[in-house]
Amino acid sequence: MADSSTPFVSDKILDGKAVAAQIRAEVAATVNLLKDKHGKAPGLAVVIVGERKDSQTYVRMKKKACEEVGIASFGADLPETATQQEVLDTVAQLNADPNVHGILVQLPLPKHIDEQLVLAAISVDKDVDGFHPLNMGRLCMKGREPLFVPCTPLGCIELLDRTNTQISGRRAAVIGRSNIVGMPVALLLIKRNATVTLCHSATQNMEQVVREADIVIAAAGQAEMIKGSWIKPGAVVIDVGTNPVDDATKKAGYRLVGDCAFEECKENAAAITPVPGGVGPMTIAMLLKNTVNSAARFFDGTCTHPAAQQQASAAAAALPSWSTLALGTLATATALQAAVKAWGRTPSRGRS
Numbered sequence: 001m002a003d004s005s006t007p008f009v010s011d012k013i014l015d016g017k018a019v020a021a022q023i024r025a026e027v028a029a030t031v032n033l034l035k036d037k038h039g040k041a042p043g044l045a046v047v048i049v050g051e052r053k054d055s056q057t058y059v060r061m062k063k064k065a066c067e068e069v070g071i072a073s074f075g076a077d078l079p080e081t082a083t084q085q086e087v088l089d090t091v092a093q094l095n096a097d098p099n100v101h102g103i104l105v106q107l108p109l110p111k112h113i114d115e116q117l118v119l120a121a122i123s124v125d126k127d128v129d130g131f132h133p134l135n136m137g138r139l140c141m142k143g144r145e146p147l148f149v150p151c152t153p154l155g156c157i158e159l160l161d162r163t164n165t166q167i168s169g170r171r172a173a174v175i176g177r178s179n180i181v182g183m184p185v186a187l188l189l190i191k192r193n194a195t196v197t198l199c200h201s202a203t204q205n206m207e208q209v210v211r212e213a214d215i216v217i218a219a220a221g222q223a224e225m226i227k228g229s230w231i232k233p234g235a236v237v238i239d240v241g242t243n244p245v246d247d248a249t250k251k252a253g254y255r256l257v258g259d260c261a262f263e264e265c266k267e268n269a270a271a272i273t274p275v276p277g278g279v280g281p282m283t284i285a286m287l288l289k290n291t292v293n294s295a296a297r298f299f300d301g302t303c304t305h306p307a308a309q310q311q312a313s314a315a316a317a318a319l320p321s322w323s324t325l326a327l328g329t330l331a332t333a334t335a336l337q338a339a340v341k342a343w344g345r346t347p348s349r350g351r352s
């Protein structure tokens with residue numbers, strides 16, 4: 001099923017870190033093209049509320065990744081005690097900032113803050129996490145496309161694509177129905193013509209469902225719940241789980257394991273993602289990609305956000321006539337158009 005001759009699969013291990021590195025290099029090249037053409041860098045704002053260690057780590061990783069590819073970082077670090085209004089005001093400021101093309105609010109939020117309200121307050125044009133109800137709604141509908149697809153699900157599909165794994169016509173089992181992963185990845189697989197069973201805590205005989213699947217996406221958040229005997233020989237297994245388990249031999253006192261019993265599942269699988277080093281790095285790579293796609297829409301004026309319209313008219317007024325444009329600029333524009341066009345196809349790509 002997975003093409004083990006790709007540079008990303010070795011000894012059945014699907015190296016998400018390597019795929020993510022390739023995507024980050026592509027993003028960096030597109031950022032350079034955008035800077036050459038528009039004289040501006042894409043900007044990503046990350047909002048974090050509270051002091052959760054894991055969330056702070058992820059936010060640090062996102063900022064570092066932005067820096068490495070030339071995306072400008074913005075954002076706000078709010079205390080655990082921040083009120084809902086303060087969070088909404090922060091989002092409103094970022095919505096209005098013309099240098100910010102992507103906004104994300106790190107999840108989970110503290111309990112006293114209404115997650116739905118905050119996610120719906122993010123401008124749909126800057127919703128690089130794809131969690132705005134309008135983007136989620138479009139993802140659910142046949143013949144509609146969201147402006148942004150959530151990063152981890154997009155990363156799972158990209159892993160399948162970059163290892164030439166056929167999706168169309170195959171059976172897929174998704175374990176877990178979260179808004180961040182399970183639900184949207186099931187929708188993406190359906191849009192790619194897979195036959196999908198979405199398993200959850202009330203699913204009966206989950207083992208049997210998984211046994212019939214050519215593609216398994218494990219996103220239940222339960223350490224090593226999927227056993228090797230559940231995996232159909234030759235299946236491709238994408239393990240989204242990142243569960244800390246006590247390990248006295250580690251400096252931190254714990255290690256991360258996935259939702260799949262890795263060594264056992266690897267026996268039967270054609271390819272399996274490791275934890276860490278599988279889906280995690282893809283989440284951040286896809287965030288960078290979503291941000292660059294957003295900036296490109298802002299810069300070329302195809303985005304409906306008022307700031308984008310203003311920027312596009314200002315740019316048009318400042319533009320020299322076509323006859324004086326250097327050939328190099330034209331080449332850059334063409335390369336940029338091609339790059340952004342190719343990327344925009346990801347959610348509904350018909351390749352199998």
Ligand SMILES: Nc1nc2c(c(=O)[nH]1)N[C@@H](CN(C=O)c1ccc(C(=O)N[C@@H](CCC(=O)O)C(=O)O)cc1)CN2
Nearest residue numbers: 058104105106107108129151152276277278280281283
């Ligand atoms: N607003 C959002 N919040 C959350 C999201 C999200 O996509 N948007 N996803 C997760 C957390 N997350 C990103 O935010 C994330 C999780 C894991 C990784 C990652 O690279 N993990 C590494 C291991 C890292 C470690 O050692 O701790 C790996 O798997 O190799 C990146 C991003 C919940 N919140």
